[in-house]
Amino acid sequence: MGAKKGLMPKARTEDLEVQELGDELLVYDLQNHRAHRLNLAAALVWRHCDGKTSMARVAELLKRGFGLPANPLVLDFALRTLSKKRLLSEARYRSRSKAAGSRRELIKKLGLLTTALLPAVSSLVAPPPAYAQSCLPPTACVAGVNDCAPCQNPGGNCGNSPWRCCNGACVPPGQAVQCGC
């Protein structure tokens, strides 16, 4: 069900971990393991996504708080961004104005000199454990893959497994790429 005309849509609440950091927000999506950083303006918009607050009120807050033009395009841009990141309860936010497509187009349309205060959401995919680790030393011991012996064929496969020989040790394929092997 879509939001009522003129009212803010509802924020998604399920499967999210939210951490407040000053006026910014860090939102972790448990469904796809993505972390989103909402800057001040984006956090303000998301906090008001309650299905009750009027869009005009939020546009006014953006103007007062950040000196952004009282133009519906700014709020529309923020809501589209939040929707793309799956942070709204509606599957897809439907734009109500003739939207400016990209951030660059918005800046051009509004004649802004700086982009710093515009609502922004930056994201990252949380690393699988193997990516948050240095390349293994030659003493790495993986039973059944290298039988605890250093491998001798740099870049080659370890036996019949997809693991590859990297720095003298057998490592998972993803880590081999990360380690430049």
Added chain:
Amino acid sequence: MFVAMMTPSRLFVHAGVVGWRGRAILFPGRSFSGKTTLVAAMVRAGAVYYSDEYAILDARGRVHPFARPLQVRDSGTRSLRKVPLESLGGRAGQKPLPVGLVVSSRYEPGKRWRPRRLSPAQGMMRLLANTVAVRLRPHFALSTLAKTMDKVPVIQTPRGEAADAVRSIVTELENRRANSADPGM
């Protein structure tokens, strides 16, 4: 890494760590970002060695020592060799420390040190990108990182040679200390 993933009361962040006047300095980063080189240079400059691989954080946001021998990469072969701390004239930390500074940098030959202060959320994203068990324990990871990062400055900068970076970091820390009422900093 199994230990890093399964230790319930600790959060492992891929980062180099040294102690400086009772505070920890974190250098988060992936492989080949130059963490160990920077840690070794800091130790040579008088910092206390905590780790060249993991910042081990407790629920209060303090960093615990993980002082294994430094693993230095040979530039030609990219293979790792162990360097004992004693050969650097350093000493290993024993006690957990609160974090005083996070430096997000990557070695780029010829680059100058040009620090830019990040917002707390930007800083947390840098640590999150290097946190081992974030997928397994996101709630613990977020709350621990938030405690760790409370009022802690995070800077991002390219860096050239480690010795130049160390001079800049030490100057930054001493300036911060001079302007702070906190004797620990």
